[in-house]
Amino acid sequence: MLIHVILLSGCWSKKELTELAFVIGVGVDKKGGKYMITLQVVNPGNVAGATQKGGGSSGLPVTLYTSTGNTLVEASRKVSEKISRLTYYAHTNLIVIGEELAREGIKEVFDAIERNPQFRTTASVIIARQCTAKELLSVLTPIDKIPTNQMIKTLELTEKVWGENLNVHAGEVIEILSLGGKEVVMSSFRIAGNKMIGEQQNNLQSIEPYTFLHAGELAVFQKGKLISWMSGEQARGVLWLLNKIHQTAVTIDWQRTKEAISYKVVRSKTKVTAKINNGKPIISVMISMEGDIGEVLVPMDLTDPNNISLLEKKLQQEIQKEVQNTILYAQSKKSDIFGFGEVVHRLYPNEWKQLKKNWNDQYFSRLQVKVNVHAFIRRTGLRNKPYF
Amino acid sequence: MWFQETSKRKQIGVFDNMLNETVENELQQNIDMIRTITGNSTDIVIREFLLGQEQEIPAGIFFVGGMTDEEMIQKLLVQSATQLTIPSSYSREDVLAYICKKIATAGKVKRIKKWHELFLALMSGEAILLIDGVAEALSMEARGGEYRAIEEPSTQLSIRGSREGFTESLATNIAMVRRRIQNPYLWLESIKIGEVTHTNVSIMYIKGIASDEVVEEVRNRLQRICMDGILESGYIEQLIEDKTFTTFPTIYHTERPDSVAANLLEGRIAIFMEGTPFVLIVPALFIQFFQAVEDYYARFDIATALRFLRVLVFFISLIAPSAYIAMTTFHQEMIPTQLVIAVAAQRESVPFPAFVEAMMMEVTFEILREAGVRLPRAVGQAVSIVGALVIGQAAVEAGFVSSAMVIVVSITAIASFATPSFAIAISARLIRFLLMILAALFGFYGILIGIILMTLHLCSLRSFGVPYMAPMAPFISTNVGDTFVRFPMWALKERPHLINQTNVVRQGSNQRPKPTNELEKEGDNH
Numbered sequence: 001m002l003i004h005v006i007l008l009s010g011c012w013s014k015k016e017l018t019e020l021a022f023v024i025g026v027g028v029d030k031k032g033g034k035y036m037i038t039l040q041v042v043n044p045g046n047v048a049g050a051t052q053k054g055g056g057s058s059g060l061p062v063t064l065y066t067s068t069g070n071t072l073v074e075a076s077r078k079v080s081e082k083i084s085r086l087t088y089y090a091h092t093n094l095i096v097i098g099e100e101l102a103r104e105g106i107k108e109v110f111d112a113i114e115r116n117p118q119f120r121t122t123a124s125v126i127i128a129r130q131c132t133a134k135e136l137l138s139v140l141t142p143i144d145k146i147p148t149n150q151m152i153k154t155l156e157l158t159e160k161v162w163g164e165n166l167n168v169h170a171g172e173v174i175e176i177l178s179l180g181g182k183e184v185v186m187s188s189f190r191i192a193g194n195k196m197i198g199e200q201q202n203n204l205q206s207i208e209p210y211t212f213l214h215a216g217e218l219a220v221f222q223k224g225k226l227i228s229w230m231s232g233e234q235a236r237g238v239l240w241l242l243n244k245i246h247q248t249a250v251t252i253d254w255q256r257t258k259e260a261i262s263y264k265v266v267r268s269k270t271k272v273t274a275k276i277n278n279g280k281p282i283i284s285v286m287i288s289m290e291g292d293i294g295e296v297l298v299p300m301d302l303t304d305p306n307n308i309s310l311l312e313k314k315l316q317q318e319i320q321k322e323v324q325n326t327i328l329y330a331q332s333k334k335s336d337i338f339g340f341g342e343v344v345h346r347l348y349p350n351e352w353k354q355l356k357k358n359w360n361d362q363y364f365s366r367l368q369v370k371v372n373v374h375a376f377i378r379r380t381g382l383r384n385k386p387y388f
Numbered sequence: 389m390w391f392q393e394t395s396k397r398k399q400i401g402v403f404d405n406m407l408n409e410t411v412e413n414e415l416q417q418n419i420d421m422i423r424t425i426t427g428n429s430t431d432i433v434i435r436e437f438l439l440g441q442e443q444e445i446p447a448g449i450f451f452v453g454g455m456t457d458e459e460m461i462q463k464l465l466v467q468s469a470t471q472l473t474i475p476s477s478y479s480r481e482d483v484l485a486y487i488c489k490k491i492a493t494a495g496k497v498k499r500i501k502k503w504h505e506l507f508l509a510l511m512s513g514e515a516i517l518l519i520d521g522v523a524e525a526l527s528m529e530a531r532g533g534e535y536r537a538i539e540e541p542s543t544q545l546s547i548r549g550s551r552e553g554f555t556e557s558l559a560t561n562i563a564m565v566r567r568r569i570q571n572p573y574l575w576l577e578s579i580k581i582g583e584v585t586h587t588n589v590s591i592m593y594i595k596g597i598a599s600d601e602v603v604e605e606v607r608n609r610l611q612r613i614c615m616d617g618i619l620e621s622g623y624i625e626q627l628i629e630d631k632t633f634t635t636f637p638t639i640y641h642t643e644r645p646d647s648v649a650a651n652l653l654e655g656r657i658a659i660f661m662e663g664t665p666f667v668l669i670v671p672a673l674f675i676q677f678f679q680a681v682e683d684y685y686a687r688f689d690i691a692t693a694l695r696f697l698r699v700l701v702f703f704i705s706l707i708a709p710s711a712y713i714a715m716t717t718f719h720q721e722m723i724p725t726q727l728v729i730a731v732a733a734q735r736e737s738v739p740f741p742a743f744v745e746a747m748m749m750e751v752t753f754e755i756l757r758e759a760g761v762r763l764p765r766a767v768g769q770a771v772s773i774v775g776a777l778v779i780g781q782a783a784v785e786a787g788f789v790s791s792a793m794v795i796v797v798s799i800t801a802i803a804s805f806a807t808p809s810f811a812i813a814i815s816a817r818l819i820r821f822l823l824m825i826l827a828a829l830f831g832f833y834g835i836l837i838g839i840i841l842m843t844l845h846l847c848s849l850r851s852f853g854v855p856y857m858a859p860m861a862p863f864i865s866t867n868v869g870d871t872f873v874r875f876p877m878w879a880l881k882e883r884p885h886l887i888n889q890t891n892v893v894r895q896g897s898n899q900r901p902k903p904t905n906e907l908e909k910e911g912d913n914h
Contacts, residue, residue: 013831014717016741017732024725044733090721091728118721149725 021085024062025148027133028072028109029098036068037075038096038134039087040148047145060201061145064138072112089118094148095125095170096133096189102219102226106184110174121171124152127219127226129188136189139198139213151189151213158215159187163248163265164235165215177224180356181341184221185238188229190214222335222360230329237326240287240319241338243270250291252314254298262295263315266378274344276351281344283367287319288374293381299388302380315375323371336364407504415446415520422450425507432510437465439519440474445483446520455513457532464515464528467491480521487517488526496529508586535560541643541665543810546682550646554665558588561645561660561667565592568649573597579610581624585617588662589624592648597655599888602852606657606670621666624659628670630850635815638851640672647681655888671852671887675860675871677812678702683874691874698808699872705803705816709746710827710835712796716742718831734790743828745789749797750821752778757801854886862886876900 027038046059065082069075079087095113097106113119128136137147144150155167168186176182191211197203198211217231218238230238239245245268254260268289275282293302293311301307330337341359345352355363403425412418419434426432431453439447447468451461468491474483488497500506500516501524509527510516517526538560541553554561566574573595580586589610593603609628618624625639626632642648643665648658651669659668678698683691715722716731723731738745756775760768777783779798784791800820807813819842826834849856859867864885869875878899882892898907 014828015720017716017720017728017735018738020720020732022720022725022729022732042729042732044729045736047729047733088720091725093725120721 015086015088019085020088021083022091023087023089024091024146025094025096025137025151026089026092027096027098027128027137028101029132029134030101030104031068034068034070035072035075036066036134037072037079038137039065039076039079039083040137040146041065041083041087042091042146060140062147064134066134072109076112089116090120092119093123093152095123096128096136097125098128098133099130099188099226100132102127102221105223105225106173106221107177107224110170110177113170114174119170121169121174123170124155125168125170125173125186126151126155127186127188129190129216129219129229131191131195135195136191136213138195139191139211140201140203141213142204142209147213151215154213154215155187155189159239159244160246161248163239163245164218164232166218166235166239166242166244179342181336181343181345181352181359182339183335183337183360184224185230185242185337186219186221188216188219190216220330220333220335220337222333227335228333230326233322234326234329237323238330238337240268240270240323241272241285241326243268243272245270245289249294250315250318252311252318254300254311254314257298260296260298261293261311263291263311263375263377264294265289265291267291272338272340272343274340274347276344276348279351281340281348281351281355281363281367282370283340283343284370284372285323286372286374287323288376289319290376290378292379293377296386299386301385303384308377308380312375312377315377316373319373319375320371323373324369327369327371331365331367334360334365336360340364340367340369407502407507409503410501411503411506411518411523411525413521413523415448415518418518418525419448421503422510425503435465437469439468439483439487440472441470443474443476443478443483445474445480448518449515450510450518451515451530452510452513455533456515456530460530460532461515464491464530468517480519481524484519484522484524484526487519491528498527500525500527508580511586512588531559538564544642544644544647544680544808546644546680546685548685549681550644552645553643554645554667556663556665558590558660558662561665562590562592564645565648565652565658568645569594569652574652577607581610581613582615582617585619587618589618590660591657592652592660593657594652594655597653597883597888597891598657599655599890602671602887603657605852606659610659618661620664621659621661621668624661625668630852634845634849635818636674636846636849636856637677637809637811637815638672638849638856640669640676640809641666641811642669643667644681650681650684653894654883655891671854672856673851673854673858673884674846674849674856677809678807678872680808684877688874688876692872695872695874698806701803701806702812702816705800705807705813706820707823707835707839708796708800708803709750709820710823710838711832712793713742713746713824714827714831714835717828731790731792734784734792737787738790739787741828742793743824745793746796746824747821749779749783749789749793750800750824753797753801754817858886859884 022042022044023039024042025040029036029038040062043059043061043063047061065079067075067078067082069078076087097109101109114121139147141147141150144153155165158165159167165187166185173184173186176184191198192214193209193211195211203209203211217229218235219226220228220230236248245265248265250263250265251259252261252263268287271286273284275284296302336359341356341364344355406425412421422432422434433451433453435449437447437449438444449461449465468487472487472490474486478486484499488499491497498509500509506516506525506527513531513533514527515530517528535557536555538552538555540551552564554564562576571594574592575595576590576592578588578590581589591603591606591610610624613624613627615623621641625641629638631638648667648669652658656669656671659670678695683695716735720728740748756771756778759771763771779794783789784794804813804817807816823835823838826838830837847857847861855862858864859871866882867884869880878895881895883894885892
């Protein structure tokens with residue numbers, strides 16, 4: 001019987017590494033009512049680090065394949081007309097959605113991604129700003145030779161140290177789309193420079209690439225459709241509210257000088273709670289952070305505790321203003337990207353049943369939000385008084 | 389001393405009938421008999437001389453050259469021929485009795501009547517004295533000759549601990565253990581095994597610690613052996629082990645006297661054999677093969693870390709190549725993206741599937757190892773140079789294998805060498821190939837099936853009635869302190885429970901080191 005087990009089953013799921021095309025990034029666009037998918041496939045022999053003879057570093061690290069179809073699955077199967085190996089999605093780390101498609105709605109895109117067991121729900125999702133997903137995936141990048149990796153790493157880094165971009169995983173998007181009380185918000189990437197040169201090896205021959213990929217504004221969705229963009233401090237406000245700020249820099253005025261002192265946030269925590277008053281929900285946000293003084297452009301004595309507490313107060317006002325600005329903007333767009341609805345749902349599940357039907361239009365846009373900020377200055381750097 | 393009297397098998401040789409008879413009266417007749425039966429073998433020394441001073445009696449002394457202590461025989465001859473004064477009133481029988489008492493140079497003297505007894509004594513290196521007119525012989529213990537000196541054990545080296553290793557001499561080996569356990573309850577029993585070779589085999593145990601039933605079982609199994617000859621303790625091991633069809637050793641063997649002593653103290657039984665430095669120890673447990681004597685000489689934290697390492701190493705040597713096969717052919721999603729791309733790049737130029745690649749490299753490595761073991765040292769170096777080419781950069785550059793595979797093979801090899809017991813390392817080698825086939829067929833699922841089957845098999849094994857996986861299966865909580873971990877010495881209060889069921893406590897209750905004032909306080913309480 002054991003022999004039968006071995007002989008009859010065979011190795012149906014066996015696939016050698018040389019039979020696979022590793023799709024590292026997937027782009028989805030809509031073209032003439034049909035889906036167009038773009039696959040960024042790794043050329044293993046040409047990736048730096050793989051020091052096997054044969055390839056060398058002359059070739060390009062990735063190759064693009066596109067195909068169109070009525071559905072994503074249809075399109076992805078049709079790619080086999082052009083590619084000699086089985087497309088393998090388990091290492092797909094990035095999903096790019098074209099701006100046009102995003103405006104039409106992204107709900108349908110994620111069904112195929114969630115259904116396919118190969119796809120990781122930890123793949124990052126971004127929007128191609130002012131270009132198609134295909135164009136975004138066609139740009140060659142320096143340092144991280146695989147453009148997809150370049151984008152993911154850029155996104156992760158900038159989210160961590162600057163805090164105006166958000167790295168969203170496919171799983172999170174699916175979760176938000178399937179539950180109520182929160183809207184999707186994700187980062188975009190745009191092409192800086194000439195699109196045509198970006199596709200060629202020439203792009204990397206210059207010390208400053210002619211064309212490069214640039215993490216851009218936050219895309220704000222409503223019911224799975226792209227409705228607006230947020231950037232700068234507004235975008236950072238989103239991250240404050242989502243408790244995603246790790247590090248960032250806040251600049252405040254001092255006396256008569258504008259933008260005089262930089263405060264480096266080292267860690268920050270945001271707590272969002274809800275209360276219901278007369279059937280109306282009230283949200284209160286508590287942001288507490290800790291950081292150092294990074295730069296002082298005016299003469300001042302940092303050894304004076306009064307100065308420090310004054311600074312802290314100013315910081316709190318500054319951040320409070322920033323966050324409230326963001327909330328107002330989101331309210332004007334009627335998109336609850338902060339998940340306030342989710343908080344209400346969690347704390348008042350019974351009341352939520354009534355609230356959820358018209359949450360965005362009726363309640364969120366008129367929601368009363370109290371923002372409390374507690375900023376703490378831990379260190380002032382290696383110097384106390386500036387030398388000027 | 390017990391002795392195997394009856395042969396279960398028909399004896400060899402044409403003179404078997406004559407051997408059952410008794411020694412003749414006439415000296416000359418006896419000499420002729422010895423000459424006939426040994427076929428005039430030139431190493432049998434026959435020395436005729438006149439015994440005594442007053443009454444001179446023709447006598448002969450016989451021994452095998454090279455197996456006896458020639459100096460002792462020389463003394464014996466001088467003493468009996470010149471210093472011995474035999475009163476004329478003595479009859480020839482009296483003379484034999486007199487010599488038996490009088491000759492002091494030999495350690496052990498025995499009177500022999502039968503021919504087969506005489507030859508057994510002669511061939512085992514004793515000197516035989518025959519006196520004209522007496523139908524009886526005197527065998528005198530005069531074993532000697534050249535043996536390899538005591539050297540450091542070559543298979544079980546240790547940094548700390550005794551440097552002594554067993555030799556090929558049974559008596560020396562026994563003495564080495566007895567020097568470590570100076571106790572009258574260290575009992576020794578001897579048996580001759582081998583219808584032709586008459587090899588001396590001894591079993592040693594501590595009466596009162598070792599279980600009597602297991603001793604009886606060992607005795608029975610040894611007595612059951614009926615073969616023309618046993619030349620190494622491996623023969624005995626294969627004839628007395630509980631299960632033949634298993635790759636796992638159910639009998640432990642060691643070259644170190646300290647290891648034997650420690651095992652005897654735990655209630656195990658040692659089987660010594662003439663002609664080999666390897667002593668068998670029964671019953672053996674699976675976990676024993678991951679332990680080294682040094683574990684007990686080093687402090688417990690270090691010993692525990694090393695034991696974890698050894699178990700890890702065993703698993704690496706077991707599943708490294710099969711995991712490589714499974715991951716690259718079934719579970720590419722498990723490998724980090726950067727690595728999978730690097731491995732894929734290396735595999736681009738390799739024409740074989742991962743399984744063939746792995747098989748090729750593993751077989752090559754086994755060939756190399758086998759070649760290295762047997763070859764003389766001078767040629768061995770050439771093999772290692774060629775080997776480095778075959779399993780190395782040259783193979784990668786030739787496009788036969790990927791460099792990832794070279795690393796996998798190397799780590800497997802290193803892991804296999806780091807397993808402390810060769811016996812278990814070699815069984816891992818066999819199972820490794822089985823797992824590779826399973827991995828090629830079913831991926832990780834196959835490896836898991838293989839490991840489950842292996843575990844089931846291990847749990848079904850027994851060594852002299854003791855479950856092989858004890859104390860894990862069956863679980864014996866008091867003994868777990870000396871398995872994958874080693875508790876501090878003072879916490880190892882009891883001996884392994886299944887090996888000896890009665891006398892288990894081996895140390896006092898307050899062995900934990902403490903400051904003196906605390907010890908005094910405890911003393912007051914008691």
